[in-house]
Amino acid sequence: MLLLAALTPAFSQQTDSRIIVNADQGEHTISxxxxxxxxxxxxxxxxxxxxxxxxxxxxxxxxxxxxxxxxxxxxxxxxxxxxxxxxxxxxxxxxxxxxxxxxxxxxxxxxxxxxxxxxxxxxxxxxxxxxxxxxxxxxxxxxxxxxxxxxxxxxxxxxxxxxxxxxxxxxxxxxxxxxxxxxxxxxxxxxxxxxxxxxxxxxxxxxxxxxxxxxxxxxxxxxxxxxxxxxxxxxxxxxxxxxxxxxxxxxxxxxxxxxxxxxxxxxxxxxxxxxxxxxxxxxxxxxxxxxxxxxxxxxxxxxxxxxxxxxxxxxxxxxxxxxxxxxxxxxxxxxxxxxxxxxxxxxxxxxxxxxxxxxxxxxxxxxxxxxxxxxxxxxxxxxxxxxxxxxxxxAQLLPLTLQNVDYELNGQKLPAISASASKDADGNVHVSLVNIDAKNARTVSLTVRGTEKGSVSGTILQSANLSDHNTFDNPDKIAPKTFRGFQKNGDQLTVTLPPFSVVVLAVE
The missing domain is CATH 3.20.20.80 (Glycosidases)
Incomplete structure (x- = not known):
């Protein structure tokens, strides 16, 4: 059985996933x-x-x-x-x-x-x-x-x-x-x-x-x-x-x-x-x-x-x-x-x-x-x-297409990337991304179509070990931080998600 303590050194990076968000095609509201x-x-x-x-x-x-x-x-x-x-x-x-x-x-x-x-x-x-x-x-x-x-x-x-x-x-x-x-x-x-x-x-x-x-x-x-x-x-x-x-x-x-x-x-x-x-x-x-x-x-x-x-x-x-x-x-x-x-x-x-x-x-x-x-x-x-x-x-749910990649362990596979997107009353688009892979960073090519909004910012939750947690002696060990792991080129973003991380991007 592989313990998580053995997972923490040097993570690798793989470019795998593509996401297209259509900001002008929302139909349902996320209650x-x-x-x-x-x-x-x-x-x-x-x-x-x-x-x-x-x-x-x-x-x-x-x-x-x-x-x-x-x-x-x-x-x-x-x-x-x-x-x-x-x-x-x-x-x-x-x-x-x-x-x-x-x-x-x-x-x-x-x-x-x-x-x-x-x-x-x-x-x-x-x-x-x-x-x-x-x-x-x-x-x-x-x-x-x-x-x-x-x-x-x-x-x-x-x-x-x-x-x-x-x-x-x-x-x-x-x-x-x-x-x-x-x-x-x-x-x-x-x-x-x-x-x-x-x-x-x-x-x-x-x-x-x-x-x-x-x-x-x-x-x-x-x-x-x-x-x-x-x-x-x-x-x-x-x-x-x-x-x-x-x-x-x-x-x-x-x-x-x-x-x-x-x-x-x-x-x-x-x-x-x-x-x-x-x-x-x-x-x-x-x-x-x-x-x-x-x-x-x-x-x-x-x-x-x-x-x-x-x-x-x-x-x-x-x-x-x-x-x-x-x-x-x-x-x-x-x-x-x-x-x-x-x-x-x-x-x-x-x-x-x-x-x-x-x-x-x-x-x-x-x-x-x-x-x-x-x-x-x-x-x-x-x-x-x-x-x-x-x-x-x-907010209004935005349809997206996701070309995913697998998180593999012992011959079994799970989709590594999870995503959803919405548009708020002011027209701002938010995209939530999760990389569940325990070892590999994943690079996502993200395209947001159908919006004139262009300023991008992000927040990330991550830590060094999957088993990390907050304690009463160390209550802020895990806390959201500003995310800068993306590059913008027109309506396309290249986003690098660290292993087992959660990112929310705002396009405003």
Missing amino acids: RQIYGHFAEHLGRCVYGGFYVGEDNTDIPNTNGIRNDVIKALKELKVPNLRWPGGCFADTYHWKDGIGPKADRPTIVNVWWGGVTEDNSFGTHDFLNMCEMLDAEPYLAANVGSGEVQELIDWVQYVNHGGVSPMSDLRKENGREEPWGVKYWGVGNEAWGCGGNMTPEYYADVYKKYATFMSTWRNEEGIFRIASGASSGDYKWTEVLMQKLPPSLVEGLALHHYSVIDWNNKGPATGFSEEQYFTTMQRALHMEELVTRHSTIMDKYDPDQRIALVVDEWGGWYNVEPGTNPGFLYQQNTMRDAMIAGTTLNIFHNHADRVRMANLAQTINVLQAVLLTDEEKMILTPTYHVMKMYNVHQD
Whole structure:
């Protein structure tokens, strides 16, 4: 097994790839909702991550929400945040998390570590925090162990502005105006932790719950998201698209993790090139998944009214040594930057159908953008990629042609270059490029057609080793820098991408 420490000396350079971007042929919009995040009651994502309690005097906070977290996520332009799960959602009863905190009952988090949940962070805390973030809340409803009336009451509690039992209760608990929650997940992973249902059975359950979700929000109504397939379970998508009336569903979920082996996920740091290669195979498989699920959806929904919502994605490894295995705490390396950059490019290039997504998860869990340790907080390589890429939010997707080259290892091949492009409201063109090759720099011949813009600048994320990561002692080891590795000749750029690097170019 080849260890990454052996990869770091002298990289070679190969000229291989050609990309043509047509800046005057855009048709679809890259929804900013693709850049959503996920906050489950799992490990230290909520408690110690987002929320440290109103009485905490050691960590600056506003109503218990960490100020540094809010600042970092606002700079990331987080468009939506999914809560409270995940598997936790189908054991969560929202009324346990409202009213005086001293009176709230405790429960045991049976899915994640068996810890006691005191419900001190509940509906008001989450929705008020979303207002602080300027992010749309995405509430995951309890279908597994909950009842229809429980969901009806929750929708009324957070969305109804008139007189009703639930809106009156909301006002008694200190919130006069409704929050107007648009996005609702009707259960989570119904094929697994959400109830181990068949798709036929879940389709009937979904229809019952969705029918009673009255549109109290506003004239736009609410956006109901059905619990969708796990990775390549195409039958699940087929059955739901057959059985769900278009009037009852706005989005269909998909979950896919970049996992080497569910029985041995491998380390988050100190991994081999073979392990890296396999992880990227799993990540790039997202292209096939999105394509094939979209094809099934197109058969029943040719107008593409229903969105494909990839509301769980990211890398999943063994937990850090010495940490609770149920807390899913893992470090975040340049490998994760590769996952983030390539996955977002895939979502962009399928913007006609993929109109919402949620990275799992925001803080201290799986492929997190932030890690915290008491008062300390660091930004991960994944954070930096998502910030570099946020120029694409609500921009016009530009079609491109890509003549690629292979990254080869042990007789296996992967496409080395990943790319997407967009044009913003001011006519500026942005091109995102990822070179996943662990050893070779790649030179890309990039032509941008159909624009009068000509000034080029760039930003790069790179490091010396694939396993490099930021730590609390060295929080800025990996950070974006100005990119100068290109030459311009007319409308053509010659761009040199270092090994395992992410570059965003701006043509302004």
